[in-house]
Amino acid sequence: MKRVVITGLGALTPIGNNVNDFWESLVNGVSGAAPITKFDTTKFKTKFACELKDFNPLDYIEKSEARKYDLFTQYALISVEEAIQNAEINFDNLNKNRIGVIWGSGNGGIGTFQEQLMEFAKGDGTPRFNPYFIPKMIVDIASGVISIKYGLRGINYTTVSACATSNTAIIDAFNYIRWGKADMIITGGSEAPINETSVGGFNASKALSTLNDTPEIASRPFDVNRDGFVMGEGAGAIILESYEHAISRNAPIIAEIVGGGMAADAYHLTGTHPEGEGAYLGMLAALEDAEISIDQIDYINTHATSTPQGDNSELKAVERVFGRENHLNISATKSMTGHLLGAAGAIEAIACIKAVQNNIVPPTINSVEIEPAFKDIFNLTLGKAQEKEINYAMSNTFGFGGHIATTIFKKFSEE
Template sequence: MNSKRVVITGLGALSALGLDVRSNWENAKNGKSGASAITYFNAEKFKTQFAAELDGFDPSLKLDRNEMKRSDLYTQYGLYAASEAMEDSGLEVSKLDSPFDAGVIWGTSQGGLNTFEKEMREFVENDSNPRFNPFFIPKFLGNMASGMISMKYGMMGINYAPVSACATSNSAIMDAFNYIKWGKAKVILTGGSEAPISEASIGGFSALKALSTRNEAPQKASRPFDIERDGFVMGEGAAAIILEEYEHAKKRGAKIYAEVVGAAMTADAYHMTATHPEGLGAFHCMKFALEEAGLTIKDVDYINAHATSTPLGDVSETKAISKLSNGEKTNLHLSSTKSMTGHLLGAAGAIEAIFSIKAITDGVIPPTINTENLDPAIPSDLEIVCQQAMEKKVKVALSNTFGFGGHNASVVFKEFI
């Protein structure tokens, strides 16, 4: 089978750093933290009382009344980001040879958890007339964002929602890449969305002791690679990426941001929530992705690390990266943008893919903020960009995501030539 080239022609994003790609990128370059005290509910009962919430999100700017009524918040985030990506790409599905040439592969880890919480609470508390909303099931399903995005734009091709915990968005991007590469689609809108700042989610992750408890200084809480890191900061939002077959993009005169050249998924097969201590699965995931791209770690200029600010995960990932180069110094720099956005769970890979792509187009590596005292367990051969952005020509960027259950997913982006 002759492989097709796969390029990126549209971007959309919203996170605690902003409600579009431009503001997200500018705030990431400037090292701004999106963390603050939780306002969505009273968090006093939990050890963690802060998160990286969206500021000023108004779905009515891009969604109609029916879309808002019939969708969970995670779906609204997805529709919002997809709208920006579609505008950015200039893509009109009606002008394609067939609507079956365009698809959607959209991920989420928790799906409509907010809807589930709300409906169960109202059912239990309403003694006089306990009932469920007719939209309860459709709103909380994890595939509904993918479905509603396809309905909005008339994309009748491949459509589904992968789930691999915090590796979900990269899994979605990889699948989209493969389907286009294999000639199964011309265009796929991919990415992920998550709305996990809820009592059940914050409470559950707190019980796992996965979240930082720096309630007195939320903006300093996410500190990947730092010796005093104590857990991740929950984040929310969405990011959308238009992947397109190169000849198709060229024919319609689309602008091209970068190219996807490799991707891989592996499993740690080790523990429900902990990463392999030596990063065995992560190592092979990156290795396989680079092999598909025809590259080695020496060709990589930037890695957007998964690095969530947890004691175990940050070390195992850096060990895996160091193993790729046999401990030798390379031209590689890495950073963790989760230090600013928080951890978007199933949407993390999508927003971090956009930061990786922008690093290529703009020649800037966003920083890891709050990392003041590097953990001595981090391999010394690695160069981590801390506190301030770094100007650097980036031809190749690799983005990592790893999830509970031992899921690993890596995607390789390359400067388009």
């Protein structure tokens, strides 16, 4: 099978509106959590989130175009354009029939859905819907719009596996390229969930933190005092292409993707298996796919959303795979970005790729009183970044419904 390399990255996150700013904030332990500005939270249990900062979509997209797209599609387009620029791609010189888009989103145009239904509810029952309502809302539209913008006629679809979504998209893209079905695929994910519907819904399921007085420290993975996740928004884009294709166009190769594993908890609608059964199987599958041993993994970016059961079950699974004696660095970058739901896997993959590229492990911030069962087993990279030779990095993502997706990235070498 073909080798698959990463040649471009794009990020739009609560702690940076491009890859460089995102990475710098990660390394410096910046929290993206703050009071919600997008709607009146007076009657909501949770009043904060990780919103984008100093962001105006019209700085990137023409107003006439922006009105056709939900925010999640706008976020996708912006991150993809950065990735394409960084990858130094001129599509006119490439076979567009062999270039695809596999994009992920958990909620799609939920903001548009809310807006249109609320408008309808306020009326007299006459169905006066925006003609763009359906194409703005449907979850597959971002991948379609990306392909239309650049004239890409290869593989094109959207993955949905809740919070494992964009890792699933990355694995699919990886597979299609190494099987020889595409030369290049734009992959990643985007999410725009900071609205009444999403926040109210997650509040109802008791998934969100309610630490309203100190939101900047609310996301505290592995800490015994954690009380739920902090919602985030944004997008991450990754350009994957075959090694041969990248070399033929003299592309800047950042890293290599070498493994992907998927599994299921088969346990509960929203809760993870208490022993991390799916996580264990997903990590094993990724290691087997990459054909590497457990001692070759240097860093794991954990799913670690800062929920009581979820964090513990993941660390149980990590212990089961890697043992109590290990040289791992582990961190939970959601402590800084919040949880971007379907886009989480994309920005956390970027965190892994940058870690491999720069030999720096981003930290876990806010976590002080670590779960006793794990504080002496793992290096959770608490408080500040750590320099370390990183040859292989693993990224875990899990989703409601028991979905598991794990990817493994490798430092690039010609061999």
